[in-house]
Structure formats: structure tokens, C-alpha cells
Amino acid sequence: MTRMILKGRECSPGIAIGPVCLLPPPRPVAHYRLAQKEISVERKRLHRAMVQTGQQWERLLEGHPRLQTQSPYQILQAHRMLLNDPIFKESCEFFIRREKINAEWAVERTGQQLGVALGTTDETTTFKRQEDIQAVVHALLQNLSRLEPFYWIRQARVKNRILVTDYLSPQAVIFLKQLNVTGLVTQSGGRNAHSMILARSLCLPAVSGIADVKNILSGRPKAILNGFEGTLIVEPTREEERFHRELLSKHQVLEGLLLREANQAARTRDKKRIWFEANVELPEEVPALVKYGAEGIGLFRTESLFLYRAQPPSEKKQLQIYARVLTQMPNTPVTFRTLDLSGEEWMGHTPVNPALGLRGIRFSLKETRLLETQLRALLKAGANRLLLPMVTSLEEIEQFKKLARQIQKDLKQKRKILVGIMVEVPAAGLLIDQFARAVDFFAIGSNDLIQYTLAMDRANEQLAQNYSLHHPAIIRMLFQIVQNALKAKRPVYLCGELGADPLFLPVLLGMGLTHFSMNPLSIPRAKKMVRLLSAKECRRRSRQLLQVSRAGAIEKILKSFAFKLDTPWRAG
Amino acid sequence: MSKKSTKSCVRKTKSCNPGWHSATVKIVHREGFHTRPAAQFAEIAQRFAAEVEVRCGRKKGDGKSILSLLALGAERGDKLTLRTRGPRAEETLKALGKLIQKG
Known part of the structure; x- marks a missing residue:
């Protein structure tokens, strides 16, 4: 593997350094027919998966209280409403009952059917609606047959790694954050995909839109993800790695030091x-x-x-x-x-x-x-x-x-x-x-x-x-x-x-x-x-400020004061 | 969509059935009736006790179901007819009509 720089779209700022981890594509959904007496069991299975999904989503939010007050929350809320919508359940049950197919297949077909029904003449709108339906379908499939990897990944496999995948649901992003994934790279999607909006609010660096990324990275090399610039440096030189590591650690060390003194x-x-x-x-x-x-x-x-x-x-x-x-x-x-x-x-x-x-x-x-x-x-x-x-x-x-x-x-x-x-x-x-x-x-x-x-x-x-x-x-x-x-x-x-x-x-x-x-x-x-x-010095200086009549001049005085105090921390 | 044209969007239509309140609104949101506005609509509709019915062209949907709303396939510029019946039906109608106009 040689060094290369891949350029994608910057989706969430931040830096992640480490080995990449490729998520396998979802295995195909199992399709089989049911015998008459299996139907009620299958319906129960579906019901259980729905309840479970609802609970998982609720727990995800509990782990991130700040999220609940932000706009990405509306997305998750919309997904919850989709999941709880009686039409969704009725449609799945209809397939199970009438066509005698297994719950996974029924969920998949419901998703397809709804995807078509919700299609519009505008492609991007259609994509977004389908993205939302897909998020619900994926979550249900995960719970029905544990096919989709996200919820069943062991932390050891992804911890401190940069995760590379084709598709991510917003819920998966929250989950991966909890598993201490350090960065996300996706093949498709853009800055405004719902999953990326979430990545930003969770401070999880992310880059998207790197074509063929999974093939390029199939050797699972080391990489640097730069979410500010939207680049992925594969097999970075020592120089590059040191530079990025310093950037990262400066930030972390400072935070750690501050936390230690916080209780006094x-x-x-x-x-x-x-x-x-x-x-x-x-x-x-x-x-x-x-x-x-x-x-x-x-x-x-x-x-x-x-x-x-x-x-x-x-x-x-x-x-x-x-x-x-x-x-x-x-x-x-x-x-x-x-x-x-x-x-x-x-x-x-x-x-x-x-x-x-x-x-x-x-x-x-x-x-x-x-x-x-x-x-x-x-x-x-x-x-x-x-x-x-x-x-x-x-x-x-x-x-x-x-x-x-x-x-x-x-x-x-x-x-x-x-x-x-x-x-x-x-x-x-x-x-x-x-x-x-x-x-x-x-x-x-x-x-x-x-x-x-x-x-x-x-x-x-x-x-x-x-x-x-x-x-x-x-x-x-x-x-x-x-x-x-x-x-x-x-x-x-x-x-x-x-x-x-x-x-x-x-x-x-x-x-x-x-x-x-x-x-x-x-x-x-x-x-x-x-x-x-x-306090005394502060009092003296702030009195002076009352006489100043321009915002620019006030800012200048404040800056010179801060400079003297050597408080280099930037706000936010 | 300019602000001016939204002004006269809500038009009360004479309800044919007694008990129903209805109004016609035009969708101004750029992406039509997509997931988030639909979720918001259904959420607010659920807050009220009144029945809510939404029509777009020949399709009819339940105002309290997000999927039913999405399935209307309503796009920007389309006209929605909202009908409400039951407790505080008029207030419900007003609130939902405004929500759509807001886009």
C-alpha cells in the first residue's frame, strides 16, 4: 500500500488517526415462505422487533442528552413516528398474512412499496424520503435477524478506528460514537445527509463521497482523516502523522488538565x-x-x-x-x-x-x-x-x-x-x-x-x-x-x-x-x-471600558487585556 | 415562492357535510411535504382531539399518520385540502393550515 491522499467532501470537522475498519456490506435479506401455523409466530416476531427498535432509539438519545434539544433530534423523532405509524405495521402484517412471507421479507417489501409510493418527480426529495424509510427498515432488519452489523459489532473491533462503510443511518452514527469510533468515511451521501448532521453534533469527524473507497482501503491500512478539509491520507508519512497527532493531542491534553482542576x-x-x-x-x-x-x-x-x-x-x-x-x-x-x-x-x-x-x-x-x-x-x-x-x-x-x-x-x-x-x-x-x-x-x-x-x-x-x-x-x-x-x-x-x-x-x-x-x-x-x-485588576480595567464609545475599541482593549493574562483559550 | 402569493392561500371552502371544517392551502416548502414537515404536521395533529383528513388531488390521507401524509406525494405548489371534525375542530384547522403555509 502506498501513500495517497483521497479527496472527498468534508462533512464533520475534526481529526482522526488510526487504522481503518471496513464494515462488510449487509448480507442479503432472507426470503422464505411460511406455513399457515407459523404466521402468528411471525407476527409476534415483527411486533417484538418494532418494540425493540423503539427502545434502542430511545436509549441512543438518553446517552446524548444535548442532542435532544437540537435539530437532528427532529430527524430521529420523524423516524420514530414512521416506526410507530400504524400503516407501516399494517403493511408488514398484510404481507405476512396474505403472502405468507417471513417478517424480514415483509419489512423489505413494505420499505420498497413505501419508497415507490413516496417517490416524487424531484430526485433529491425522493432520495431523502427513502433515506428515512430505509433507516426504519434497516433498524428493523437488524433486530429481526441480526443481519446488519451495527448493533452487534463488538466494541473491540471498531474502537479507536476510522470506520469505512457505504451507508450509515443516523441511529448508527450515534451508536458508533458510543463504541468510540474516531472517524467516519462513507462512499455516498453528502454534507446534508441526516447521518452527517448527526456526526457534526456529536463531534465525530467525517468525510463522504470518496469513490471506490472500500476497494482502495481493502488492505486496512493506517490513515488520517481530516474532517476540516475533507481528506483521507492513506499510509501517511511520519511527518504528516506527527503533525496531525500534535494538533490532536494539544487539544486533548488541555482538556484533560482543565478537567483535573475542575472540582476545586x-x-x-x-x-x-x-x-x-x-x-x-x-x-x-x-x-x-x-x-x-x-x-x-x-x-x-x-x-x-x-x-x-x-x-x-x-x-x-x-x-x-x-x-x-x-x-x-x-x-x-x-x-x-x-x-x-x-x-x-x-x-x-x-x-x-x-x-x-x-x-x-x-x-x-x-x-x-x-x-x-x-x-x-x-x-x-x-x-x-x-x-x-x-x-x-x-x-x-x-x-x-x-x-x-x-x-x-x-x-x-x-x-x-x-x-x-x-x-x-x-x-x-x-x-x-x-x-x-x-x-x-x-x-x-x-x-x-x-x-x-x-x-x-x-x-x-x-x-x-x-x-x-x-x-x-x-x-x-x-x-x-x-x-x-x-x-x-x-x-x-x-x-x-x-x-x-x-x-x-x-x-x-x-x-x-x-x-x-x-x-x-x-x-x-x-x-x-x-x-x-x-479581581482588583479586572475592576480597574472594566471601569475604563465604560468611557469607550466604539465596539472596535472595546474589543481591542479586551484583547490586549487577555493577551497580558496569557489566556490563549478561544471561546467555544 | 414569494410571500405575496402565500397570503391568500388559506381559503375556507364551504363544507358540504355538517361538522366538518375545511380549508385549502398551498404548499410553499421547497421540498414539498417531505419527512420533517410531515412529521411536524402529524405531531401537531396528534395533539388535538379532532379528526384530521388531508386531500391532495384525488388522494386522501389521515392527518395524524406521517406515512399517510408522505404518501400523498404532495409537492411544492400543490394544493392540500384539510378537513377537521370533532372537538376544537376549527382551532385545529387553523393551526395546521398555518403550519403548511409556513413551509
């Missing part, structure tokens, strides 16, 4: 204590928080319990979830945010302007049924820190507190509940001193606050040039909020990734912030930065 409390050089708590979206994330050094849950988003389901979760179900979270985080503060849903979306309407619509506490107070159920569950579970999203007026806080009091009375509870509000709207930011009389703590939602202050959507490409975190208005807004909250002796949290931004963290500390809540993965890095900073 973070203090600045001048011994000021800074607290880091975690933003959590799903109960499954909670057990891992300790590892990242989270000192509590600063923001537990409850929306995910309500999304992607036909009915809102019952009080009992919610109670279970909240109680579990609380027992998993004993003796640490846990703050639950009441549901922050867009009311319009909940009922399938498309609001003209969702960001300015019936959101957060506005929706909750209008559709009080949902909020009441949630509050009962939270209070029964013993939650004592509640956070309200999207608050703009004092009346909203009062209305909520009245409701909470009523429910506490019904439950015959007398304990004190701490109620805080999210400061995500400039209106709330301007009224901190007034709100302070009604609430026990504040939590700044940095992403939304910035967007609402600048009236800019950060996802809007047209505004990429204009959107700047370093806008003087942002600095001033944050400063004012923190100062007013501290003056009123109310703790104030900063929720969001701004607290892990190496340029911004010094300023935030300088403003007097001591409590942060962020993605748990960012906590080790943020703690490390805190240890390098001096």
Missing part, C-alpha cells in the same frame, strides 16, 4: 471566590455535572419536558423528574426555570415575530393550566429556587407569586420559596431596583439580552458584520444591571456562554459578578481563567 473551587489570584453552576436542559445530564465541577444548577430549563410530545407531561411525571434532579444534587442550589415556550408554536401557529410574541412567563400566565401543573410538581418535589423567564413587568412577578402562594396553601406548605427572574429584556434591565423589592435573585440571560438590546438576531447572516458582543450598549447595560442588583443586595447570576468567553470574563468579574451558570462543558475552562485573573 475557583478563586481569583486575590482570593475572591467565584461560583460556577450549570445550565441544564435534561435530567439525564445531571449525573455528569460533578465531573465538570458544577457547584449547583443555575438554570434548569424545563421546556424540553414539554417539547416533542403530543400531551404535556402529567404532574406525576414532572414530579418524578424534578425530585430525581433534586436528589442527584444534594446540598447544592438547584434553580428551576418555569417553562419558556412560545405559546404560538405550542399550538402550531407561526407568529409573525416569535421573539417578540407570547413567550416565557407571558404564555405561562395566559395558559395557567400548564404553569399550575408544573408549579404543583415543583413544589411537591421540594424545589426552593424558581426562576421566571422573559419577565418585563412587576405585575407578572406579582401574579406568579400569588399563584405560587395559592398552590402552597393548597399543598399545606409553609416553607420559603426563592423567586428570581431572568433579565433578558432591556425593560427588566432598566427596572432592577424596582423589581428587587419583589424578587430574591436575578439571572441575566446574556444571549437574549444582547439580541433584544441590539435588536439583532445573531443567526442573521446579513447582520454578521454589525453584531458585536462588544457593543458599548451591552457593556453599559450589563454594568447597570449588576450594580443595581448588588446595591439592592440581591444575588445576580450570569447565565450563558458569555461567562466562558476569555475576552469577556475579566470584564464580568470587574463588574462584580460572582455567580455564573453555563454549559457544564465550559466550566473547567472558565474556572481556569478565573484562577489567572485578579
